[in-house]
Amino acid sequence: MVKLKVEKMSCGHCASAVTRAATKVSGVEGAEVDLANGEVAVSGNPDVNALIAAINDAGYPASEAR
Incomplete structure (x- = not known):
């Protein structure tokens, strides 16, 4: 499991956009957003890196959670 910190998510639409972006990346089986x-x-x-790039491209700055 990979956990990412995602900025600028504030609503259900944002969560859906991040989920869609993440699930398009090869190797992803599922994504669960904690808004x-x-x-x-x-x-x-x-x-x-591909996962972070996909979420960034959707307009939500992402980085590995620490």
Whole structure:
């Protein structure tokens, strides 16, 4: 599982956009957004850089959660 911190998510539409962007990345089996904490947990074995790029391209700055 990969956890990313995602900025600028404030509503259900944002969560849906991040989920759609994440699930388009090769190796992603599923994505679960935690809107309250500004995170997305991704299951599967995706390339983390590709995942971050896809979410960034959707308009939501993302980075690996620490």
